[in-house]
Amino acid sequence: MFRQEKVSLAPFTWDQAQQYLDWVNQEEVAHWLTRALPVTPFEHQRWYESLILRSDAVVFSVLNNQDGAYLGNVWLWGVHSLHRSAELRILLGPQAKGKGFGTDAVRGLLRFAFQDLNLNKVYLYVLANNVAAVKTFEKAGFVKEGTLRQEFFVAGKYQDAYRMAAHRG
């Protein structure tokens, strides 16, 4: 367990994954994750198993330090053994948004990535109009590396995305 100021990063349990499935099928959440199709329970179980078991992924639950409540997840994907890089993904439940938990969770994951996993670079992809996410990532130390024009087809139109990154040095 990794304790930050507002949240702690803890193992992602199967019970928590049931709550995650509910969130990911909500329209607004699916939108920001650039998903078009609903997730079935079977698909969700396969996703959970592969995320937990993959050697190139590390997933954490985000818990509220005040009451231990499960707020969402933050994880690293595609950890590369040579380049020492990985992709960050994050999802907080709708109730948890806008209270500083996201910034604290991203900072915690970066600390883990650089100090414990010996990574050199953490990158991510975010819709350019996801104002809350872009601001959260910038507050946590990410900078924009470039704009990917019409990268994702979301809500009936092609939308730009930013690639952002944070480095250890």
Ligand SMILES: CC(C)(COP(=O)(O)OP(=O)(O)OC[C@H]1O[C@@H](n2cnc3c(N)ncnc32)[C@H](O)[C@@H]1OP(=O)(O)O)[C@@H](O)C(=O)NCCC(=O)NCCS
């Ligand atoms: C994106 C996400 C991780 C942000 O976490 P959060 O806890 O809501 O964000 P924070 O409370 O830490 O806010 C960080 C900054 O963004 C600002 N912000 C938050 N929501 C905002 C909004 N809707 N519009 C503008 N700014 C916003 C905050 O004011 C804060 O800046 P400040 O400290 O200068 O005031 C979270 O909302 C989430 O999981 N969203 C759904 C999934 C998603 O979009 N994931 C990213 C896909 S790449």
